[in-house]
Amino acid sequence: MHIAVCIKQVPDSAQIRVHPVTNTIMRQGVPAIVNPFDLFALEEALRIKDQSGATITVLTMGPPQAEDALRKCLSYGADRAILITDKVFSGADTLATSYVLASALRTLDAQQPLDLIFTGKQTIDGDTAQVGPGIAIRLGYQLLTYVSAIRELNVDARQIFVERRAEGGVQVLQSTLPAVITMLEGANEMRFADMPGMFRAARQEVERWDREAAGIADIKQVGLKGSPTAVAQVFGPKPKAVKAVRIEGDTPVALADAFVERLFTDFPQLEDALLDHLDQLADLGAKS
Amino acid sequence: MSDALDSAKPIKKPKRVLPEHFKSYTGVWVFIEHERGHVHPVSWELLGKGRLLADSLGVTLAGVVLGGTDETVRALTDEAIAYGADQCYLMQSEVLADYRNQPYTAGMTTLVNTYQPEVLLLGATTQGRDLAGSVATTLLTGLTADCTGLEIDMSDRSLLSSRPTFGGSLMCTIVNLATRPQMATVRPRVMPMPERMDGRSGEVITHALDLTEDAVVTKQVDFIPDARADKPQLAFSDFIVSGGRGLAKPENFDKVFDLARVLGAEVGASRPAVHAGWVDPERQVGQSGKTVRPKFYLAAGISGAVQHRVGMEGADVIAAINLDAKAPIFDIANYALVGNALELLPALRDAFARRLAATRAHRAAAPAEPVATETEERN
Numbered sequence: 165m166h167i168a169v170c171i172k173q174v175p176d177s178a179q180i181r182v183h184p185v186t187n188t189i190m191r192q193g194v195p196a197i198v199n200p201f202d203l204f205a206l207e208e209a210l211r212i213k214d215q216s217g218a219t220i221t222v223l224t225m226g227p228p229q230a231e232d233a234l235r236k237c238l239s240y241g242a243d244r245a246i247l248i249t250d251k252v253f254s255g256a257d258t259l260a261t262s263y264v265l266a267s268a269l270r271t272l273d274a275q276q277p278l279d280l281i282f283t284g285k286q287t288i289d290g291d292t293a294q295v296g297p298g299i300a301i302r303l304g305y306q307l308l309t310y311v312s313a314i315r316e317l318n319v320d321a322r323q324i325f326v327e328r329r330a331e332g333g334v335q336v337l338q339s340t341l342p343a344v345i346t347m348l349e350g351a352n353e354m355r356f357a358d359m360p361g362m363f364r365a366a367r368q369e370v371e372r373w374d375r376e377a378a379g380i381a382d383i384k385q386v387g388l389k390g391s392p393t394a395v396a397q398v399f400g401p402k403p404k405a406v407k408a409v410r411i412e413g414d415t416p417v418a419l420a421d422a423f424v425e426r427l428f429t430d431f432p433q434l435e436d437a438l439l440d441h442l443d444q445l446a447d448l449g450a451k452s
Numbered sequence: 453m454s455d456a457l458d459s460a461k462p463i464k465k466p467k468r469v470l471p472e473h474f475k476s477y478t479g480v481w482v483f484i485e486h487e488r489g490h491v492h493p494v495s496w497e498l499l500g501k502g503r504l505l506a507d508s509l510g511v512t513l514a515g516v517v518l519g520g521t522d523e524t525v526r527a528l529t530d531e532a533i534a535y536g537a538d539q540c541y542l543m544q545s546e547v548l549a550d551y552r553n554q555p556y557t558a559g560m561t562t563l564v565n566t567y568q569p570e571v572l573l574l575g576a577t578t579q580g581r582d583l584a585g586s587v588a589t590t591l592l593t594g595l596t597a598d599c600t601g602l603e604i605d606m607s608d609r610s611l612l613s614s615r616p617t618f619g620g621s622l623m624c625t626i627v628n629l630a631t632r633p634q635m636a637t638v639r640p641r642v643m644p645m646p647e648r649m650d651g652r653s654g655e656v657i658t659h660a661l662d663l664t665e666d667a668v669v670t671k672q673v674d675f676i677p678d679a680r681a682d683k684p685q686l687a688f689s690d691f692i693v694s695g696g697r698g699l700a701k702p703e704n705f706d707k708v709f710d711l712a713r714v715l716g717a718e719v720g721a722s723r724p725a726v727h728a729g730w731v732d733p734e735r736q737v738g739q740s741g742k743t744v745r746p747k748f749y750l751a752a753g754i755s756g757a758v759q760h761r762v763g764m765e766g767a768d769v770i771a772a773i774n775l776d777a778k779a780p781i782f783d784i785a786n787y788a789l790v791g792n793a794l795e796l797l798p799a800l801r802d803a804f805a806r807r808l809a810a811t812r813a814h815r816a817a818a819p820a821e822p823v824a825t826e827t828e829e830r831n
């Protein structure tokens with residue numbers, strides 16, 4: 165059993181600040197982390213390894229410093245780590261990214277056949293949820309997105325049953341290996357890395373694949389050149405045209421009364437809607 | 453944020469020439485998403501927006517319906533036309549009865565390759581995003597995910613898709629340079645719901661799917677519907693009272709629920725309140741939570757970070773309670789209630805209760821007051 169987990173190193177966006185005047189990102193000192201959604205993917209792979217044994221290869225396309233994120237994954241129990249890095253990859257959108265990852269995965273599959281590929285639901289910086297589907301289409305593997313649980317995995321029969329989050333409920337799907345699974349957050353709880361794991365990860369080699377090693381045939385499909393989309397503009401949120409009316413009152417009670425009075429004077433239809441809504445709720449309550 | 457393009461900073465597009473064979477691509481398409489007989493309302497919201505885009509491009513607006521062979525699926529084309537579509541593409545097949553990636557991707561790419569639209573919009577739902585990513589990769593075209601704004605740049609007929617970026621702290625506008633169709637998924641509840649116009653007529657174009665069940669690998673063996681009853685229906689609530697970290701303690705959230713009860717409102721929350729475990733994650737409003745469009749939104753002890761704002765700024769009327777008169781939430785609020793939420797929430801509960809009771813009593817005594825006509829002009 166061979167499982168690949170695609171992870172991405174991302175800036176910890178909870179700590180990103182935007183310069184209030186220039187609207188530029190202040191990146192200094194923002195720590196890089198493994199995309200939190202990818203940890204659910206890794207944990208699910210580790211659980212399969214615990215239960216029935218598997219080799220787990222983590223890979224990422226990114227700059228040299230993304231090695232730290234891969235090492236983190238090794239410390240949790242991944243067996244092999246590959247950093248796909250080359251100057252020509254920079255500026256990639258999701259289409260170019262999935263091209264590079266799919267090429268690398270094909271190369272990896274030729275070394276040791278892949279049964280499953282996991283990705284996170286989405287990244288917290290790109291936030292697109294497109295790379296997983298992109299990989300599946302390019303490889304011609306079955307695509308199982310928003311998976312909340314793996315019900316059954318039968319490697320010999322090449323069969324997998326998963327629960328997939330759909331809009332109005334949960335789909336139970338039966339599919340075949342190899343498949344690409346994008347894992348839903350909250351599907352499991354990430355384990356802690358133990359001391360031996362951390363020592364092992366520190367010593368272990370992170371392989372580096374450049375364009376050739378990754379088996380990339382068409383240079384026109386990677387990086388900026390291979391990206392059909394481009395960011396044309398970045399802007400800050402626009403303040404509302406009208407300024408907020410400040411409600412005054414000496415006491416909380418006076419302020420509250422003044423607000424309700426003002427609100428329903430400015431928006432009388434809101435009071436009508438509210439009364440109608442309350443009547444409807446009362447009707448519903450009476451019926452049930 | 454649909455019209456938030458900041459004119460101060462010009463749009464910059466890398467130069468790339470649209471290949472000749474894409475120049476004939478025309479029309480705006482909207483994927484009509486449905487599951488088990490239920491249409492996702494984002495489809496109608498997108499038809500509303502699509503109408504505007506098609507009109508500015510001077511092209512037709514089409515709905516795209518894929519589904520099983522029953523009559524209810526065909527009836528969706530009438531619905532789409534009532535919501536503004538000029539045409540509808542209809543593809544019915546047993547293999548499309550339940551949503552599955554492979555047959556839907558095959559169906560959609562077949563339609564695109566045959567009829568060649570210049571814009572293709574889908575809802576940013578689990579179904580829409582699954583399908584959009586696969587279709588875009590198959591067609592090797594550009595796709596912008598989870599947009600909150602769409603506009604047309606008439607200088608070159610390109611679609612300008614805006615969305616939050618960098619964890620939501622900024623917005624960006626993304627363009628598709630030299631491929632067609634220009635694809636985007638759009639968040640539910642961001643675009644307003646269009647008016648339904650019964651009696652509109654339009655053309656229905658049926659197209660067969662050349663795929664049989666034995667060629668479809670993944671099977672749906674079961675569907676477990678959500679027990680909707682006990683889940684908050686935040687996205688569709690007209691009245692919402694939300695609380696944030698400013699409430700400081702889980703038990704203080706009771707004051708939010710108390711006010712909500714008087715208003716028949718749903719309770720929302722900012723992310724820290726959810727992360728602290730004060731309320732159910734279903735209640736989170738914002739970028740990584742729900743987008744809401746209520747008639748009235750009250751934010752208590754919420755600072756107004758962009759990630760929260762993108763989820764609620766579509767509300768008709770916004771009021772905010774905050775100790776800090778400079779809190780960013782006041783930049784988008786209609787009403788600023790500067791003060792302590794722990795005191796103001798109970799005061800508001802009583803004030804609303806008194807007022808509503810008084811209005812009821814007044815109307816019962818003097819029914820059919822002609823206030824309605826006057827109010828319409830006010831807004």
Ligand SMILES: Cc1cc2nc3c(=O)[nH]c(=O)nc-3n(C[C@H](O)[C@H](O)[C@H](O)COP(=O)(O)OP(=O)(O)OC[C@H]3O[C@@H](n4cnc5c(N)ncnc54)[C@H](O)[C@@H]3O)c2cc1C
Pocket residue numbers: 177178179288619620695696697698699721722723724725736737738739740741742752753754755756757758759760763773774775776779791792793794
């Ligand atoms: C990728 C990403 C996604 C995110 N998604 C979301 C999301 O979906 N939704 C979301 O909400 N956030 C989201 N966030 C978090 C967001 O950036 C903010 O951190 C969050 O919205 C702040 O919540 P808050 O306003 O409750 O808390 P704070 O920012 O701490 O604000 C608390 C406010 O309460 C006021 N206050 C304190 N005491 C009182 C009192 N007694 N009475 C009245 N006012 C008081 C303070 O003045 C302050 O303004 C996301 C962040 C990231 C990085």
Ligand SMILES: Nc1ncnc2c1ncn2[C@@H]1O[C@H](COP(=O)(O)O)[C@@H](O)[C@H]1O
Pocket residue numbers: 170171172199201202205223224225226258261265282283284285286287290291292293294295296
């Ligand atoms: N550069 C990358 N390297 C490896 N995996 C990636 C990369 N970008 C995205 N992914 C994977 O694809 C998923 C979806 O990413 P995105 O489409 O950017 O939201 C992530 O959770 C990762 O598992």
